[in-house]
Amino acid sequence: MTPPPSFVRRALVIAATGAAGLGWRASAFAQIRPPLAADRAADEGAFADVLAELGSRWSDVESMYVAVQGRSVFEFYRDAEPERLRNVQSVEKSALSALVGVALRQGLVASLDQPVLALVPEWAGVNEDPRVQAITVRHLLTMTPGFDLGSATAISGKMPPQRGWARALAAAPGERFAYDNAVVGMLVGLLERVSGMALPEFARRELVQPLGMAEPRYGQLHLRTRDMAALGQLLLQQGRWGERQILAADYVADATRPQNRGGPPAAMPYGYLWWIIPGEAPRRTFLASGYAGQMIWVHPPLELVVAATSTISAASQQRGHALQMLRGGVVAAAQSRFVRG
Numbered sequence: 096m097t098p099p100p101s102f103v104r105r106a107l108v109i110a111a112t113g114a115a116g117l118g119w120r121a122s123a124f125a126q127i128r129p130p131l132a133a134d135r136a137a138d139e140g141a142f143a144d145v146l147a148e149l150g151s152r153w154s155d156v157e158s159m160y161v162a163v164q165g166r167s168v169f170e171f172y173r174d175a176e177p178e179r180l181r182n183v184q185s186v187e188k189s190a191l192s193a194l195v196g197v198a199l200r201q202g203l204v205a206s207l208d209q210p211v212l213a214l215v216p217e218w219a220g221v222n223e224d225p226r227v228q229a230i231t232v233r234h235l236l237t238m239t240p241g242f243d244l245g246s247a248t249a250i251s252g253k254m255p256p257q258r259g260w261a262r263a264l265a266a267a268p269g270e271r272f273a274y275d276n277a278v279v280g281m282l283v284g285l286l287e288r289v290s291g292m293a294l295p296e297f298a299r300r301e302l303v304q305p306l307g308m309a310e311p312r313y314g315q316l317h318l319r320t321r322d323m324a325a326l327g328q329l330l331l332q333q334g335r336w337g338e339r340q341i342l343a344a345d346y347v348a349d350a351t352r353p354q355n356r357g358g359p360p361a362a363m364p365y366g367y368l369w370w371i372i373p374g375e376a377p378r379r380t381f382l383a384s385g386y387a388g389q390m391i392w393v394h395p396p397l398e399l400v401v402a403a404t405s406t407i408s409a410a411s412q413q414r415g416h417a418l419q420m421l422r423g424g425v426v427a428a429a430q431s432r433f434v435r436g
Contacts, residue, residue: 127321127328127400128166141432142169145424149173155388155406155416157181158320161425162328162400163433169425170321178309180317181404184385187316190302190326191282192236192350192368194294196334196342197301203289207233211260211281215288221261230268232285235278236367237354241266244273250360251275256284272358272365302326305336323402327383327391330369331400351381351393388417399429 142161149156149171158181161169170177183190198204204214208231212219226241234240243265244251251259251274259277266273283294290297295313303310306329308322329335330351334342346367353364353371361384364371372380376396383391388405403417 127162127325138168138432141428142425145169145420145428146171148420148424153416153420155411155414156403156420157406158404159420159425160320160324160402161429162324163429164398165328165332167321167324168429168432172320177321178319180309180312180319182389182407183316183318183323183404184387184389184407185276186318186323186383186385186389186391188279188368189383189391190298190316190318191279191286193302193326193329193342194286194298195232195236195282195367196346196350198286198289199346200341200343204232207231207236211235211285215256215285218257218260221257224264226264226267227260233354234268235282235285236350238272238275238278238365238368239269239355240264240275240278241268241270242273242275242277244275251277253277253279256280272355274358274360278368301341305339305341320402320404323383323391323404324400327393327400327402330381331393331395331398352379387412388415390417390421392421394426397426397429397433399426401425 149159156171157173158177158179159169159171160167172179195204199207210228211230211232211234212228214232230240241264242251242259243263253276256277259275259281262277286297287294295311299310302308306322306325308325309319311318311322329341330347333344334340334347335344350367351369351371352366354366355364357363357365357370361370363373363382366381370382370384372382374380378395380392380394380396382393387407387409388403388411389407390401390403392401392403393399394401401421403420405411405417
């Protein structure tokens with residue numbers, strides 16, 4: 096199906112590399128590289144079906160940015176606003192994971208097995224259960240601190256860090272996974288304590304400016320779609336951005352491989368605030384997932400990064416257009432364009 100001209104004008108399809116095969120050096124560039132005009136026609140052809148379906152079948156998808164081999168290859172904005180900051184929902188957890196990695200690399204956190212109370216001692220009198228003394232940074236990153244969410248399938252809401260820390264425990268730390276949104280506040284509080292600065296200031300210095308991002312909106316994190324892709328690209332490149340090693344490679348490796356079996360709401364293995372796609376590849380595909388179709392999808396076998404945002408509603412969550420788009424078009428388009436037989 097060919098989309099109407101007005102729809103095509105609202106879509107950006109931009110070019111990528113003309114290289115004969117996969118393989119790039121992370122140290123060779125400081126950001127996702129711009130398109131090459133000579134390859135525009137080939138990219139438009141590869142992603143034409145994706146563009147057409149975005150105009151009809153995948154109508155919940157509001158924006159998308161695709162990079163292969165460190166080059167942008169496809170952009171789409173239903174509202175024609177590429178600079179707009181978009182509500183990324185729980186993708187913010189994966190961004191927090193990166194900031195914890197920064198704090199670890201800088202020695203602000205000595206070890207992921209360091210007890211949280213050793214870093215934030217003012218929380219010591221908030222919870223009388225002695226088991227909280229064993230909760231480590233790793234437990235927060237892997238959603239295994241043990242706080243009681245009410246049931247095995249419940250998902251907590253966000254809350255101030257001390258309130259989150261004061262909750263009863265339902266399990267010993269490390270014993271089981273439970274998707275706990277209160278971890279966001281606790282990690283923010285921890286990062287602000289160890290860095291001595293507000294989270295926006297720490298993020299600006301350590302991630303936003305080095306990656307060339309637009310200034311985010313905090314509270315509920317809002318990012319440009321291309322900046323979501325930059326975060327995925329950073330982890331694909333094992334924490335390296337140009338000549339700077341922002342995250343330790345071993346931290347990235349651990350963050351993006353299973354640390355536990357996971358559970359609701361995604362029912363996939365879980366790393367350090369990243370979901371891990373089941374598979375047999377030496378380096379598995381990993382995903383930052385937010386409610387109703389906000390995502391950063393990183394597929395190392397193709398050196399592919401896809402960032403997408405969608406309409407935020409219960410109906411959009413149920414339809415799952417972003418994942419359909421990914422499975423039904425984007426991967427195939429990237430394979431047809433960049434994999435040489």
